[in-house]
Amino acid sequence: MKMCTPTRWLGARAVAVGSGRTGDCSCFCVTNFRNQPIITTTISATPRGTRRPFSVFYSYSSPFLAAAASSSSMPYDKELAAAKKAATLAARLCQKVQKALLQSDVHSKSDKSPVTVADYGSQALVSFVLERELPSEPFSLVAEEDSGDLRKESGQETLKRITELVNDTLASEESDRFTALTTEDVLRAIDNGKSEGGSVGRHWVLDPIDGTKGFVRGDQYAIALGLLHEGKVVLGVLACPNLPLTSIGNNQQSSSNEVGCLFFAKVGDGAYMQSLNGLTHIKVHVTDTGNPEEASFFESFEAAHSSHDLSSSIAEKLGVKAPPVRIDSQAKYGALSRGDGAIYLRFPHKGYREKIWDHAAGSIVVTEAGGIVTDAAGNPLDFSKGKFLDVASGIIVTNQKLMPSLLRAVKEALNEKGSSL
Ligand code: AMP
Numbered sequence: 014m015k016m017c018t019p020t021r022w023l024g025a026r027a028v029a030v031g032s033g034r035t036g037d038c039s040c041f042c043v044t045n046f047r048n049q050p051i052i053t054t055t056i057s058a059t060p061r062g063t064r065r066p067f068s069v070f071y072s073y074s075s076p077f078l079a080a081a082a083s084s085s086s087m088p089y090d091k092e093l094a095a096a097k098k099a100a101t102l103a104a105r106l107c108q109k110v111q112k113a114l115l116q117s118d119v120h121s122k123s124d125k126s127p128v129t130v131a132d133y134g135s136q137a138l139v140s141f142v143l144e145r146e147l148p149s150e151p152f153s154l155v156a157e158e159d160s161g162d163l164r165k166e167s168g169q170e171t172l173k174r175i176t177e178l179v180n181d182t183l184a185s186e187e188s189d190r191f192t193a194l195t196t197e198d199v200l201r202a203i204d205n206g207k208s209e210g211g212s213v214g215r216h217w218v219l220d221p222i223d224g225t226k227g228f229v230r231g232d233q234y235a236i237a238l239g240l241l242h243e244g245k246v247v248l249g250v251l252a253c254p255n256l257p258l259t260s261i262g263n264n265q266q267s268s269s270n271e272v273g274c275l276f277f278a279k280v281g282d283g284a285y286m287q288s289l290n291g292l293t294h295i296k297v298h299v300t301d302t303g304n305p306e307e308a309s310f311f312e313s314f315e316a317a318h319s320s321h322d323l324s325s326s327i328a329e330k331l332g333v334k335a336p337p338v339r340i341d342s343q344a345k346y347g348a349l350s351r352g353d354g355a356i357y358l359r360f361p362h363k364g365y366r367e368k369i370w371d372h373a374a375g376s377i378v379v380t381e382a383g384g385i386v387t388d389a390a391g392n393p394l395d396f397s398k399g400k401f402l403d404v405a406s407g408i409i410v411t412n413q414k415l416m417p418s419l420l421r422a423v424k425e426a427l428n429e430k431g432s433s434l
Protein backbone atom coordinates (compact mmCIF):
# COMPACT_ATOMS: atom_id res chain seq x y z
CA MET A 14 0.00 0.00 0.00
CA LYS A 15 1.24 3.47 -0.70
CA MET A 16 -0.23 6.82 0.22
CA CYS A 17 -0.82 9.27 -2.55
CA THR A 18 -3.53 10.90 -4.60
CA PRO A 19 -4.69 8.93 -7.60
CA THR A 20 -4.49 11.24 -10.58
CA ARG A 21 -5.14 8.88 -13.45
CA TRP A 22 -6.36 5.39 -14.00
CA LEU A 23 -3.77 4.31 -16.54
CA GLY A 24 -6.45 4.01 -19.15
CA ALA A 25 -8.27 1.19 -17.36
CA ARG A 26 -11.82 0.44 -18.45
CA ALA A 27 -13.03 -0.08 -14.95
CA VAL A 28 -16.13 0.29 -12.82
CA ALA A 29 -16.43 0.78 -9.07
CA VAL A 30 -18.36 -2.07 -7.54
CA GLY A 31 -18.88 -1.36 -3.93
CA SER A 32 -17.43 -0.50 -0.59
CA GLY A 33 -17.20 -1.95 2.85
CA ARG A 34 -16.23 -0.69 6.27
CA THR A 35 -13.14 -1.93 8.05
CA GLY A 36 -12.91 -0.24 11.37
CA ASP A 37 -12.97 3.47 10.72
CA CYS A 38 -11.95 3.14 7.04
CA SER A 39 -13.99 2.76 3.86
CA CYS A 40 -12.61 0.36 1.30
CA PHE A 41 -13.47 0.63 -2.38
CA CYS A 42 -12.57 -1.93 -4.89
CA VAL A 43 -12.34 -1.18 -8.60
CA THR A 44 -12.57 -4.13 -10.90
CA ASN A 45 -12.31 -4.75 -14.57
CA PHE A 46 -15.26 -6.05 -16.55
CA ARG A 47 -14.44 -9.61 -15.56
CA ASN A 48 -14.89 -8.63 -11.92
CA GLN A 49 -11.19 -9.03 -11.17
CA PRO A 50 -9.94 -6.44 -8.66
CA ILE A 51 -7.49 -4.07 -10.21
CA ILE A 52 -7.40 -1.16 -7.77
CA THR A 53 -8.16 -1.24 -4.08
CA THR A 54 -8.80 2.08 -2.39
CA THR A 55 -8.94 2.75 1.33
CA ILE A 56 -10.33 6.03 2.61
CA SER A 57 -9.54 6.56 6.28
CA ALA A 58 -11.81 8.47 8.61
CA THR A 59 -10.69 12.03 9.32
CA PRO A 60 -9.31 12.42 12.81
CA ARG A 61 -10.96 15.39 14.53
CA GLY A 62 -8.86 18.55 14.47
CA THR A 63 -6.70 17.59 11.48
CA ARG A 64 -6.77 19.82 8.42
CA ARG A 65 -6.62 17.04 5.87
CA PRO A 66 -10.18 15.78 5.28
CA PHE A 67 -9.19 12.18 4.59
CA SER A 68 -6.37 10.06 3.35
CA VAL A 69 -6.57 7.88 0.28
CA PHE A 70 -4.55 4.69 0.09
CA TYR A 71 -4.64 2.67 -3.07
CA SER A 72 -2.88 -0.24 -4.60
CA TYR A 73 -2.86 -1.73 -8.10
CA SER A 74 -3.10 -5.44 -8.49
CA SER A 75 -0.06 -6.80 -10.27
CA PRO A 76 -1.86 -8.23 -13.35
CA PHE A 77 -3.30 -4.77 -13.91
CA LEU A 78 0.13 -3.17 -13.65
CA ALA A 79 1.54 -5.67 -16.12
CA ALA A 80 -1.32 -5.06 -18.54
CA ALA A 81 -0.99 -1.30 -18.18
CA ALA A 82 2.74 -1.42 -18.76
CA SER A 83 2.42 -3.60 -21.82
CA SER A 84 -0.50 -1.76 -23.38
CA SER A 85 1.15 1.64 -23.05
CA SER A 86 4.17 0.56 -25.09
CA MET A 87 5.04 -2.87 -26.40
CA PRO A 88 8.75 -3.37 -27.06
CA TYR A 89 9.86 -1.74 -30.31
CA ASP A 90 6.39 -0.34 -31.10
CA LYS A 91 7.54 3.21 -31.68
CA GLU A 92 10.65 2.01 -33.51
CA LEU A 93 8.43 -0.02 -35.85
CA ALA A 94 6.14 2.94 -36.51
CA ALA A 95 9.17 5.14 -37.27
CA ALA A 96 10.72 2.46 -39.52
CA LYS A 97 7.48 2.06 -41.51
CA LYS A 98 7.24 5.80 -42.00
CA ALA A 99 10.91 6.10 -43.02
CA ALA A 100 10.78 3.19 -45.48
CA THR A 101 7.51 4.41 -47.02
CA LEU A 102 8.91 7.90 -47.62
CA ALA A 103 12.08 6.43 -49.11
CA ALA A 104 9.95 4.23 -51.38
CA ARG A 105 8.13 7.36 -52.64
CA LEU A 106 11.45 8.97 -53.45
CA CYS A 107 12.69 5.87 -55.30
CA GLN A 108 9.42 5.55 -57.23
CA LYS A 109 9.81 9.10 -58.49
CA VAL A 110 13.36 8.45 -59.69
CA GLN A 111 12.56 5.07 -61.25
CA LYS A 112 9.62 6.56 -63.15
CA ALA A 113 11.80 9.34 -64.57
CA LEU A 114 14.54 6.84 -65.36
CA LEU A 115 12.23 4.54 -67.29
CA GLN A 116 10.82 7.44 -69.27
CA SER A 117 14.29 8.67 -70.22
CA ASP A 118 16.03 7.78 -73.48
CA VAL A 119 18.40 4.87 -73.99
CA HIS A 120 21.48 7.04 -73.56
CA SER A 121 20.58 8.24 -70.08
CA LYS A 122 19.49 4.75 -69.02
CA SER A 123 23.13 3.68 -69.10
CA ASP A 124 23.98 6.68 -66.94
CA LYS A 125 24.44 5.51 -63.34
CA SER A 126 23.63 8.87 -61.74
CA PRO A 127 19.86 8.38 -61.22
CA VAL A 128 20.58 5.27 -59.17
CA THR A 129 23.24 7.15 -57.21
CA VAL A 130 20.84 9.99 -56.52
CA ALA A 131 18.07 7.61 -55.40
CA ASP A 132 20.47 5.56 -53.28
CA TYR A 133 21.81 8.58 -51.39
CA GLY A 134 18.36 10.20 -51.26
CA SER A 135 16.76 7.09 -49.79
CA GLN A 136 19.51 6.79 -47.15
CA ALA A 137 19.29 10.49 -46.25
CA LEU A 138 15.52 10.30 -45.90
CA VAL A 139 15.47 7.14 -43.77
CA SER A 140 18.22 8.48 -41.52
CA PHE A 141 16.52 11.88 -41.14
CA VAL A 142 13.09 10.40 -40.37
CA LEU A 143 14.36 7.82 -37.85
CA GLU A 144 16.33 10.43 -35.94
CA ARG A 145 13.41 12.86 -35.96
CA GLU A 146 10.84 10.27 -34.86
CA LEU A 147 12.99 8.74 -32.11
CA PRO A 148 14.70 11.75 -30.52
CA SER A 149 15.22 10.16 -27.12
CA GLU A 150 17.19 7.16 -28.38
CA PRO A 151 20.89 7.08 -29.24
CA PHE A 152 21.01 6.77 -33.03
CA SER A 153 23.30 4.32 -34.81
CA LEU A 154 22.86 3.35 -38.46
CA VAL A 155 24.78 0.79 -40.52
CA ALA A 156 24.25 1.58 -44.18
CA GLU A 157 25.97 1.25 -47.51
CA GLU A 158 26.65 4.87 -48.48
CA ASP A 159 28.82 7.63 -47.04
CA SER A 160 29.02 11.23 -48.13
CA GLY A 161 32.72 11.27 -49.14
CA ASP A 162 32.11 11.73 -52.89
CA LEU A 163 29.33 14.26 -52.31
CA ARG A 164 31.64 16.52 -50.31
CA LYS A 165 34.06 16.81 -53.26
CA GLU A 166 33.80 19.62 -55.82
CA SER A 167 32.70 17.06 -58.43
CA GLY A 168 29.82 15.92 -56.21
CA GLN A 169 28.15 19.31 -55.73
CA GLU A 170 25.65 18.97 -58.59
CA THR A 171 24.61 15.50 -57.40
CA LEU A 172 24.29 16.74 -53.82
CA LYS A 173 21.99 19.52 -55.02
CA ARG A 174 19.80 17.02 -56.88
CA ILE A 175 19.62 14.71 -53.86
CA THR A 176 18.66 17.59 -51.56
CA GLU A 177 15.91 18.71 -53.97
CA LEU A 178 14.60 15.18 -54.22
CA VAL A 179 14.54 14.68 -50.44
CA ASN A 180 12.78 18.04 -49.96
CA ASP A 181 10.26 17.36 -52.76
CA THR A 182 9.39 14.04 -51.15
CA LEU A 183 9.01 15.50 -47.66
CA ALA A 184 6.99 18.45 -48.99
CA SER A 185 4.54 16.26 -50.89
CA GLU A 186 4.18 13.53 -48.23
CA GLU A 187 4.35 15.60 -45.04
CA SER A 188 3.19 19.05 -46.13
CA ASP A 189 1.86 19.86 -42.64
CA ARG A 190 5.26 19.59 -40.93
CA PHE A 191 7.63 20.37 -43.80
CA THR A 192 10.75 22.45 -43.31
CA ALA A 193 13.39 22.21 -46.01
CA LEU A 194 16.68 20.41 -45.38
CA THR A 195 19.92 22.10 -46.40
CA THR A 196 22.68 20.29 -48.29
CA GLU A 197 24.58 20.14 -44.98
CA ASP A 198 21.57 18.43 -43.30
CA VAL A 199 21.53 15.86 -46.12
CA LEU A 200 25.27 15.16 -45.81
CA ARG A 201 24.93 14.74 -42.06
CA ALA A 202 21.95 12.40 -42.43
CA ILE A 203 23.86 10.24 -44.93
CA ASP A 204 26.90 10.10 -42.65
CA ASN A 205 24.81 8.81 -39.77
CA GLY A 206 25.12 5.52 -41.65
CA LYS A 207 28.78 5.06 -40.76
CA SER A 208 28.19 2.82 -37.78
CA GLU A 209 29.88 -0.59 -37.75
CA GLY A 210 27.05 -2.40 -35.92
CA GLY A 211 28.07 -5.24 -33.59
CA SER A 212 26.79 -7.11 -30.57
CA VAL A 213 26.29 -4.20 -28.18
CA GLY A 214 23.36 -1.78 -28.12
CA ARG A 215 20.96 -0.90 -30.93
CA HIS A 216 21.84 -0.39 -34.57
CA TRP A 217 19.58 0.31 -37.50
CA VAL A 218 20.62 -1.58 -40.63
CA LEU A 219 19.67 -0.15 -44.00
CA ASP A 220 19.91 -1.03 -47.65
CA PRO A 221 18.55 2.20 -49.20
CA ILE A 222 17.96 0.47 -52.54
CA ASP A 223 18.38 -3.26 -52.42
CA GLY A 224 18.50 -4.69 -55.94
CA THR A 225 19.84 -1.67 -57.85
CA LYS A 226 20.06 -3.83 -61.00
CA GLY A 227 16.33 -4.47 -60.77
CA PHE A 228 15.71 -0.79 -60.06
CA VAL A 229 17.47 0.19 -63.31
CA ARG A 230 15.68 -2.49 -65.34
CA GLY A 231 12.32 -1.32 -63.98
CA ASP A 232 11.89 -4.55 -62.02
CA GLN A 233 11.90 -5.41 -58.33
CA TYR A 234 13.86 -3.57 -55.68
CA ALA A 235 13.34 -2.91 -51.97
CA ILE A 236 14.07 -0.44 -49.23
CA ALA A 237 15.21 -2.76 -46.46
CA LEU A 238 15.42 -1.52 -42.89
CA GLY A 239 16.11 -3.62 -39.82
CA LEU A 240 16.94 -2.99 -36.18
CA LEU A 241 19.57 -4.97 -34.28
CA HIS A 242 19.46 -5.13 -30.49
CA GLU A 243 22.41 -6.84 -28.77
CA GLY A 244 23.31 -8.44 -32.10
CA LYS A 245 19.84 -9.86 -32.88
CA VAL A 246 17.39 -8.57 -35.47
CA VAL A 247 14.33 -7.38 -33.53
CA LEU A 248 12.34 -5.68 -36.25
CA GLY A 249 12.35 -5.35 -40.00
CA VAL A 250 10.53 -3.41 -42.68
CA LEU A 251 10.67 -4.15 -46.40
CA ALA A 252 9.16 -1.64 -48.81
CA CYS A 253 8.80 -3.27 -52.23
CA PRO A 254 7.36 -0.62 -54.57
CA ASN A 255 6.97 -2.92 -57.60
CA LEU A 256 5.82 -6.12 -55.94
CA PRO A 257 2.20 -7.07 -56.79
CA LEU A 258 -0.13 -7.23 -53.82
CA THR A 259 -1.16 -10.72 -54.90
CA SER A 260 1.01 -13.79 -55.38
CA ILE A 261 3.84 -13.85 -57.89
CA GLY A 262 4.51 -17.56 -57.37
CA ASN A 263 4.62 -20.19 -60.08
CA ASN A 264 1.22 -21.36 -61.37
CA GLN A 265 -0.47 -18.44 -59.69
CA GLN A 266 -2.08 -15.79 -61.81
CA SER A 267 -1.88 -12.40 -60.18
CA SER A 268 -5.49 -11.35 -59.62
CA SER A 269 -4.74 -7.65 -59.43
CA ASN A 270 -2.46 -5.21 -61.14
CA GLU A 271 -1.88 -3.25 -58.00
CA VAL A 272 1.75 -3.11 -56.92
CA GLY A 273 3.59 -1.76 -53.87
CA CYS A 274 3.91 -3.84 -50.69
CA LEU A 275 5.15 -3.01 -47.23
CA PHE A 276 6.16 -6.04 -45.14
CA PHE A 277 6.96 -5.61 -41.48
CA ALA A 278 7.74 -7.77 -38.47
CA LYS A 279 8.67 -7.37 -34.85
CA VAL A 280 10.27 -10.14 -32.82
CA GLY A 281 7.63 -12.45 -31.34
CA ASP A 282 4.77 -10.59 -32.98
CA GLY A 283 4.34 -12.19 -36.42
CA ALA A 284 4.83 -10.78 -39.90
CA TYR A 285 2.43 -8.48 -41.73
CA MET A 286 1.90 -6.95 -45.14
CA GLN A 287 0.07 -3.84 -46.25
CA SER A 288 -0.20 -1.92 -49.45
CA LEU A 289 2.32 0.92 -49.70
CA ASN A 290 -0.71 3.12 -50.30
CA GLY A 291 -2.89 1.70 -47.54
CA LEU A 292 -3.34 1.68 -43.82
CA THR A 293 -4.73 -1.78 -43.11
CA HIS A 294 -2.49 -4.81 -42.90
CA ILE A 295 -2.85 -8.57 -43.00
CA LYS A 296 -0.89 -11.23 -41.17
CA VAL A 297 1.26 -13.34 -43.48
CA HIS A 298 2.53 -16.93 -43.18
CA VAL A 299 4.97 -19.01 -45.14
CA THR A 300 3.45 -21.96 -46.98
CA ASP A 301 3.16 -25.11 -44.87
CA THR A 302 3.73 -27.57 -47.68
CA GLY A 303 6.11 -30.41 -46.97
CA ASN A 304 5.92 -31.68 -50.53
CA PRO A 305 8.78 -30.47 -52.77
CA GLU A 306 6.63 -31.19 -55.83
CA GLU A 307 4.31 -28.40 -54.71
CA ALA A 308 7.17 -26.08 -53.85
CA SER A 309 8.65 -23.43 -56.08
CA PHE A 310 11.84 -21.55 -55.32
CA PHE A 311 13.15 -18.02 -55.57
CA GLU A 312 16.62 -16.95 -56.53
CA SER A 313 18.46 -13.82 -57.73
CA PHE A 314 17.62 -12.56 -61.16
CA GLU A 315 21.34 -11.87 -61.60
CA ALA A 316 23.40 -15.04 -62.10
CA ALA A 317 26.43 -13.03 -60.93
CA HIS A 318 24.85 -12.74 -57.47
CA SER A 319 23.91 -16.38 -56.98
CA SER A 320 24.81 -19.58 -58.81
CA HIS A 321 21.82 -20.63 -60.89
CA ASP A 322 23.53 -23.95 -61.71
CA LEU A 323 23.90 -24.89 -58.08
CA SER A 324 20.33 -23.97 -57.19
CA SER A 325 18.99 -25.98 -60.10
CA SER A 326 20.99 -29.00 -58.94
CA ILE A 327 19.65 -28.56 -55.36
CA ALA A 328 16.08 -28.21 -56.63
CA GLU A 329 16.42 -31.35 -58.72
CA LYS A 330 17.78 -33.38 -55.80
CA LEU A 331 14.97 -32.15 -53.60
CA GLY A 332 12.33 -33.04 -56.18
CA VAL A 333 11.15 -29.51 -56.99
CA LYS A 334 9.38 -29.57 -60.34
CA ALA A 335 8.62 -25.89 -60.88
CA PRO A 336 11.09 -23.59 -62.63
CA PRO A 337 12.81 -20.95 -60.48
CA VAL A 338 11.17 -17.60 -59.84
CA ARG A 339 13.96 -15.08 -60.41
CA ILE A 340 13.52 -11.64 -58.94
CA ASP A 341 15.83 -8.98 -57.55
CA SER A 342 16.23 -7.83 -53.96
CA GLN A 343 14.76 -8.83 -50.62
CA ALA A 344 11.34 -8.76 -52.28
CA LYS A 345 12.13 -12.51 -52.42
CA TYR A 346 11.91 -12.69 -48.61
CA GLY A 347 8.65 -10.72 -48.69
CA ALA A 348 7.10 -12.96 -51.35
CA LEU A 349 8.19 -16.07 -49.47
CA SER A 350 6.75 -14.77 -46.19
CA ARG A 351 3.26 -14.75 -47.72
CA GLY A 352 3.66 -18.18 -49.31
CA ASP A 353 4.18 -17.18 -52.97
CA GLY A 354 6.94 -19.81 -53.06
CA ALA A 355 8.41 -22.19 -50.50
CA ILE A 356 12.19 -21.85 -50.87
CA TYR A 357 14.81 -19.13 -51.43
CA LEU A 358 18.30 -20.23 -52.46
CA ARG A 359 21.26 -17.84 -52.49
CA PHE A 360 24.73 -19.08 -53.41
CA PRO A 361 27.10 -16.19 -54.19
CA HIS A 362 30.25 -16.98 -56.14
CA LYS A 363 33.54 -17.60 -54.35
CA GLY A 364 35.04 -14.65 -52.50
CA TYR A 365 31.83 -12.65 -52.02
CA ARG A 366 31.04 -11.67 -48.42
CA GLU A 367 27.38 -11.13 -47.56
CA LYS A 368 26.47 -7.80 -45.90
CA ILE A 369 24.02 -7.58 -43.00
CA TRP A 370 21.82 -5.02 -44.79
CA ASP A 371 21.05 -7.56 -47.54
CA HIS A 372 19.38 -9.94 -45.05
CA ALA A 373 18.47 -8.26 -41.74
CA ALA A 374 14.98 -7.03 -42.63
CA GLY A 375 14.14 -9.96 -44.92
CA SER A 376 15.19 -12.61 -42.43
CA ILE A 377 12.97 -11.36 -39.59
CA VAL A 378 9.99 -10.97 -41.91
CA VAL A 379 10.33 -14.62 -42.97
CA THR A 380 11.14 -15.92 -39.49
CA GLU A 381 8.14 -14.16 -37.98
CA ALA A 382 6.00 -15.61 -40.79
CA GLY A 383 7.02 -19.08 -39.57
CA GLY A 384 9.98 -19.72 -41.87
CA ILE A 385 13.63 -20.59 -41.21
CA VAL A 386 16.68 -18.73 -42.51
CA THR A 387 20.09 -20.39 -42.21
CA ASP A 388 23.41 -20.63 -43.97
CA ALA A 389 24.04 -23.63 -46.22
CA ALA A 390 25.18 -25.70 -43.24
CA GLY A 391 22.01 -25.02 -41.26
CA ASN A 392 23.51 -22.42 -38.90
CA PRO A 393 21.44 -19.36 -38.00
CA LEU A 394 22.68 -16.08 -39.46
CA ASP A 395 24.81 -14.09 -37.02
CA PHE A 396 24.21 -10.35 -37.32
CA SER A 397 26.40 -9.47 -34.35
CA LYS A 398 29.79 -9.41 -36.06
CA GLY A 399 29.69 -6.00 -37.75
CA LYS A 400 28.87 -5.26 -41.39
CA PHE A 401 29.51 -8.75 -42.72
CA LEU A 402 27.71 -12.04 -42.30
CA ASP A 403 30.09 -14.96 -42.18
CA VAL A 404 28.08 -17.69 -43.80
CA ALA A 405 29.02 -21.16 -44.94
CA SER A 406 28.69 -21.21 -48.75
CA GLY A 407 25.23 -19.66 -49.05
CA ILE A 408 21.89 -18.79 -47.50
CA ILE A 409 18.80 -20.96 -47.62
CA VAL A 410 15.26 -20.14 -46.58
CA THR A 411 12.20 -22.33 -46.31
CA ASN A 412 9.51 -23.59 -43.93
CA GLN A 413 9.94 -26.00 -40.99
CA LYS A 414 8.74 -29.07 -42.91
CA LEU A 415 11.00 -28.71 -45.94
CA MET A 416 14.18 -27.60 -44.13
CA PRO A 417 15.57 -31.05 -43.21
CA SER A 418 15.33 -32.38 -46.78
CA LEU A 419 16.53 -29.07 -48.22
CA LEU A 420 19.64 -29.23 -46.03
CA ARG A 421 20.36 -32.76 -47.26
CA ALA A 422 19.93 -31.71 -50.89
CA VAL A 423 22.23 -28.70 -50.38
CA LYS A 424 24.91 -30.85 -48.76
CA GLU A 425 24.78 -33.38 -51.59
CA ALA A 426 24.89 -30.73 -54.31
CA LEU A 427 27.81 -28.92 -52.66
CA ASN A 428 29.73 -32.18 -52.22
CA GLU A 429 29.24 -32.99 -55.88
CA LYS A 430 30.47 -29.57 -56.83
CA GLY A 431 33.50 -30.02 -54.60
CA SER A 432 32.68 -27.10 -52.26
CA SER A 433 33.23 -27.76 -48.63
CA LEU A 434 30.94 -26.20 -46.04
P1 AMP B 1 19.75 -9.85 -55.47
O1 AMP B 1 18.89 -8.76 -55.98
O2 AMP B 1 19.03 -10.80 -54.60
O3 AMP B 1 20.53 -10.49 -56.55
O4 AMP B 1 20.77 -9.18 -54.46
C1 AMP B 1 21.10 -7.85 -54.53
C2 AMP B 1 22.24 -7.63 -53.59
O5 AMP B 1 23.32 -8.46 -53.92
C3 AMP B 1 22.80 -6.24 -53.70
O6 AMP B 1 22.18 -5.37 -52.80
C4 AMP B 1 24.25 -6.40 -53.36
O7 AMP B 1 24.52 -5.98 -52.03
C5 AMP B 1 24.49 -7.88 -53.44
N1 AMP B 1 25.60 -8.20 -54.34
C6 AMP B 1 26.36 -7.38 -55.07
N2 AMP B 1 27.31 -8.06 -55.73
C7 AMP B 1 27.13 -9.35 -55.40
C8 AMP B 1 27.81 -10.55 -55.75
N3 AMP B 1 28.83 -10.55 -56.57
N4 AMP B 1 27.35 -11.70 -55.22
C9 AMP B 1 26.30 -11.71 -54.39
N5 AMP B 1 25.62 -10.61 -54.02
C10 AMP B 1 26.03 -9.44 -54.52
Ligand code: MG
Pocket residue numbers: 220222223224370371
Ligand atom coordinates in the same frame (compact mmCIF):
# COMPACT_ATOMS: atom_id res chain seq x y z
MG1 MG C 1 21.42 -4.91 -51.26
